[in-house]
Amino acid sequence: MRRAVLATASTSTLVVVLLALKPHHTTALADRAPVSVPVPAPSGTVPSGPGPAASPAAGTGTYTGDPVDTQYGTVQVSITVGAGRLTGVKVLQAPSGDGHSRRVTADAVPRLTQEALSAGSAHIDAVSGASYTSQGYVRSLQSALDRAGG
Template identity: 60%
Template structure:
């Protein structure tokens, strides 16, 4: 009887401790100031008609491992291509991560027609930078 009480108490304590843990959140990135609607598009943007046609350069996003910047090509408001302008490449590990993460992110963005895509496992910072830069390009296209 005494063992049952001790086991129940121990399990209850463990469950309470696990429930007290906060869920994992993606890291916040530096250099991501909100853009105002009245701001002019950055240099290197090729705005098209109001339908969102042309190439739109996203803002550079500084991440822990380097800057990420993309340019989105849209035709009639649909993403047809995403070109990576800057990505972390300081060392072999950065190059390895970007070589597998960026094609997946591009494929996801074109498939979803949005910057609201899943991050690539093992490339959280690069993924967040990619999504934020892509979103700024899409915001310009729809402005």
């Protein structure tokens, strides 16, 4: 009986220690540009912002999403739509107030952008460790898609 209690306590302690470990980020992530993922706009780009959106038949243009305030900073994206499909995402604003926010942003933004382009929508998974940034990204992306009519 004593061995079972000791084994259970040891296993529980090991699980807690493993869950408490945080992944280390390389300095390369901290040093690279944290915010922008530029994608060239197609010809015939329509200005974003207030005003009429391109009709679904046109299906081409650049649209800016709403800025979304998160606990760590504002997130705002701009999208490019070509032939009715999402062809580019550019992050205009992302949390960068301190070193930790810059590292999280540098890791999360490229992943979120790749997922958005692959999915062609705002129905994407959040990046682990960047929950607030992910939520802001998705909300801004959805508002841009709404402006584009998709």
